[in-house]
Amino acid sequence: MRHLLSAKDLSHDEAVLVLDTAAQMAATQAREIKKLPTLRGRTVVNLFFEDSTRTRISFETAAKRLSADVLNFSAKGSSVSKGESLKDTAQTLQAMGADAVVVRHQSSGAPHRLAHAGWIDCPVINAGDGTHQHPTQSLLDAFTIRRHLAGGAGDLAGLHVTIVGDVLHSRVARSNVELLTTLGARVTLVAPPTLLPVGVESWPATTSYHLDDAVADRPDAVMMLRVQRERMSSAGGGFFPSGLEYSRLYGLDQRRLDALPDHTIVMHPGPMNRGLEISAAAADSPRSVVVEQVANGVAVRMAVLYLLLAGAQATAPADDETRVLA
């Protein structure tokens, strides 16, 4: 595997390798000197067609901690607003000597197109595309779960993760369902029927419409998803009657927080809508790992950049099997 486009691309062993590598990267981030010389002289381009704070900064930090040069490109204020196509943008980056492209795009499949259209010949890392995939987010979630609930090693066999909220618009949910089940965890999706995608019954996860039942099922981790209002046309978009009703039925409030087992961790990919899908009490409780997820994101992205970029480039695909992850 040369690119990271989807969580589904990762085998069990590859996923564990990324997490193990991330653990070593995280250890280096506790040092006084956090910078490593590993990717010195390489150029990583952050190609962001969609707004993002934490993912872009996280990738930028990860690349800089490995001594790579980082070029930030956002669609706003670039030639894209003059109508430049993805192809022309990609070829411009190629001509500037990019060694890896981190791409976020509002259209599902744009990173796949970028990786396979022959426009560029460097690794492409998907940083979120439409409602499709966000593989590094699922890796950092798996890393966080492993650290808290699986002793920080191996896979997630036997753990039960419940993902709650706007599954329909969530690339985070899609990536997590695939990665977590690859790693041996059991996943339950909880959402109102209007916010579950067509075909969800074919996913390797069980679904429920009732958060209280899911809480009573004693999950090991609860992941609250952001209600993605920007992807819903009018106010609420007709997906639910009102924010208040949503938060009563699907929000993680104090009562549900208290009903969870003591060891259960509360996760959120951010940015949080406090008072909608997650109450302030839950977001700030000791079992919330939201801030730690952000820190782990840097370590996981360092691991992905290392594994895709540090080794011999795939110019000779013949000995591909000897490569660890690329």
Next chain:
Amino acid sequence: MGPDMRAPGGEAAEVLGPADIGRALVRIAHEILERNRGADGLVVLGIPTRGLPLANRLAANLAAVEPGVEAEQITGSLDVTMYRDDLAHHPTRTIGATHVPPDGIDGKVVVLVDDVLYSGRTIRAALDALNDLGRPRAVQLAVLVDRGHRELPIRADFVGKNLPTASTERVRVLLAETDGRDGVLIEGPTGAGR
């Protein structure tokens, strides 16, 4: 590839046995104590993979000779993967663990331990890695085998055995902790697998 495998056309000659390795590590432990006039401020860092068990054995030997030395308190591991200069020429390497004793390495005498000293590039990477961890008072190098062919101005302070080799030959160090038994083998140029 098994340790005893002799591929057709080449041969694997055992140059050090378990007893030789044991004696060399006892001698090196004494040399380290002699050179540093005791074990004060000594930190022993093994370079993964096989430098690590060697460092543990050396520290145990130091603790056996020198009163007041606790092996676990002075031993650690130093992974140099992310500091190598040849990353782009090889398949992606798995990153090992770095552990430094609780007191750190600032102002200490660090003894780096590796199995084979060859080009010297691993040790250069190790010196860079140390630099990011702190500022030791001095750095010394102990290796089980020095096989020559240096590409950098680096030499070992403590050597188990000097092995003159051809660059086409391959030196394999086997340790009980990683390979099930102790031994140092030289494999011939044509036989040695790859």
